[in-house]
Amino acid sequence: MRIAVLGAGGIGGYFGGRLAASGHEVTFVARGAHLEAIREHGLVVTSAAGDFKVEPARVTDDAGAIGAVDAVLLAVKTWQLRPVLETLPALLGPDTAVITTQNGVEAPGQVADVVGRDAVLPGIAKIFAFIDGPGRITHAGGPASLVFDEWAAAPGASSDRVTRLRQAVTTSGAVSPAPDDIWAELWSKMLFVVPFGGLGAALDSTIGELRSTPSRRALLEDAMREVETLARARGIRLPDRVVAGTMAFVDDQPAGATTSLQRDLLEGKPSELDAWTGAVVRLASESGVDAPLHRLLLEVLTSRHPGALLG
Numbered sequence: 001m002r003i004a005v006l007g008a009g010g011i012g013g014y015f016g017g018r019l020a021a022s023g024h025e026v027t028f029v030a031r032g033a034h035l036e037a038i039r040e041h042g043l044v045v046t047s048a049a050g051d052f053k054v055e056p057a058r059v060t061d062d063a064g065a066i067g068a069v070d071a072v073l074l075a076v077k078t079w080q081l082r083p084v085l086e087t088l089p090a091l092l093g094p095d096t097a098v099i100t101t102q103n104g105v106e107a108p109g110q111v112a113d114v115v116g117r118d119a120v121l122p123g124i125a126k127i128f129a130f131i132d133g134p135g136r137i138t139h140a141g142g143p144a145s146l147v148f149d150e151w152a153a154a155p156g157a158s159s160d161r162v163t164r165l166r167q168a169v170t171t172s173g174a175v176s177p178a179p180d181d182i183w184a185e186l187w188s189k190m191l192f193v194v195p196f197g198g199l200g201a202a203l204d205s206t207i208g209e210l211r212s213t214p215s216r217r218a219l220l221e222d223a224m225r226e227v228e229t230l231a232r233a234r235g236i237r238l239p240d241r242v243v244a245g246t247m248a249f250v251d252d253q254p255a256g257a258t259t260s261l262q263r264d265l266l267e268g269k270p271s272e273l274d275a276w277t278g279a280v281v282r283l284a285s286e287s288g289v290d291a292p293l294h295r296l297l298l299e300v301l302t303s304r305h306p307g308a309l310l311g
């Protein structure tokens with residue numbers, strides 16, 4: 001398959017790298033020292049599931065020069081999406097699929113605004129991976145799964161392109177299970193990551209500290225319930241007892257885990273605050289639902305980290 005990977009970071013570098021290493025024609029869009037290192041030395045991936053290298057790797061800083069592809073893996077941060085979306089039309093053929101991987105629930109709609117819903121496969125990456133130097137990606141853990149589906153997939157049915165793409169991901173050495181309901185999965189991930197990210201950042205706490213301090217644990221559950229109420233108000237069919245199930249998942253995570261949101265805010269970097277806590281507040285207001293904890297978290301984090309919403 002011909003695949004364009006827009007953003008060769010933790011997600012694009014790992015999943016795109018696996019696809020390239022398994023024989024697909026993958027072109028990475030990168031920039032700066034990372035681009036130069038990939039061009040000169042290939043893409044080097046250190047992985048809990050087995051190290052590999054893509055050499056030579058096709059890499060460019062000009063997405064417009066790639067031409068039409070079978071699939072686009074959209075793997076930039078939420079605050080980096082806008083200019084990248086402008087490059088999408090040049091990559092589209094009649095059946096090109098654009099897979100989103102961003103945390104939060106708004107990226108599929110932002111992509112659809114540019115290329116139409118039919119081109120979009122809302123997706124979720126479950127992995128812990130990051131750039132650890134120019135040309136180098138580390139996959140530190142997590143299931144390394146990339147879940148995606150058609151925008152309005154009928155339960156149990158898969159389009160031909162989705163079947164082909166899942167097969168490509170699976171044979172590359174990653175995992176791509178078929179979701180029952182991609183929107184419920186997106187919101188379920190949001191229900192985990194946004195309360196954890198917002199409270200972790202505001203309280204400067206690891207997941208271990210959040211879950212084992214009774215008052216913080218109660219706040220985490222309350223914040224998850226706000227996301228649950230919002231999702232249900234928007235017609236999302238979350239699983240029954242989704243908060244209890246997510247807390248069980250929280251209890252299973254390594255005690256020292258933090259989110260990229262917390263780490264980025266702490267380091268004064270641009271962050272995904274707007275697409276995480278900001279989105280809960282925005283969508284709650286739009287849906288006539290109150291989300292007071294998220295409103296407070298947004299206020300605290302934006303006043304403590306001026307510019308956090310600007311990206």
Ligand SMILES: NC(=O)c1ccc[n+]([C@@H]2O[C@H](COP(=O)([O-])OP(=O)(O)OC[C@H]3O[C@@H](n4cnc5c(N)ncnc54)[C@H](OP(=O)(O)O)[C@@H]3O)[C@@H](O)[C@H]2O)c1
Pocket residue numbers: 006007008009010011012029030031032034061075076077078080083084101102103125126127128129130131272
């Ligand atoms: N990493 C994970 O483990 C993980 C897990 C689940 C979900 N996610 C989600 O996946 C999304 C991507 O995260 P990530 O961790 O893969 O981010 P990342 O490691 O920062 O990778 C993004 C890459 O895209 C590049 N980029 C951005 N705009 C570009 C442009 N216009 N042209 C060329 N390159 C460009 C960045 O380059 P610069 O460094 O030069 O900006 C960076 O190399 C996020 O929404 C995140 O929440 C990540």
